[in-house]
Amino acid sequence: MLYESRQSEISDQRTRINSAEARGLEQGLEQRIEQGIEQGIVRKSIEAANNLLKLGFSEDIIVSSIGLPIEKVRELKKLI
Numbered sequence: 001m002l003y004e005s006r007q008s009e010i011s012d013q014r015t016r017i018n019s020a021e022a023r024g025l026e027q028g029l030e031q032r033i034e035q036g037i038e039q040g041i042v043r044k045s046i047e048a049a050n051n052l053l054k055l056g057f058s059e060d061i062i063v064s065s066i067g068l069p070i071e072k073v074r075e076l077k078k079l080i
Helices: 002-052 058-068 070-079
Strands: none
Touching: 002 058, 002 070, 058 070
């Protein structure tokens, strides 16, 4: 009876550990997906700002339409 009780406790611990690992993996994947999406948005914004700068749009218009900080737009402008 003591043996069966101990085996049951070990099994319960394994189940809790496996569940915690699964939740941790799921949360980690969600965070990586969110970070990837955010990085993609930033890249597209920078690409759009570069294109608008090349077309001669003003910094103010680019900042108001794309939402990048003015410092970033000025930095991009120096590279063109």
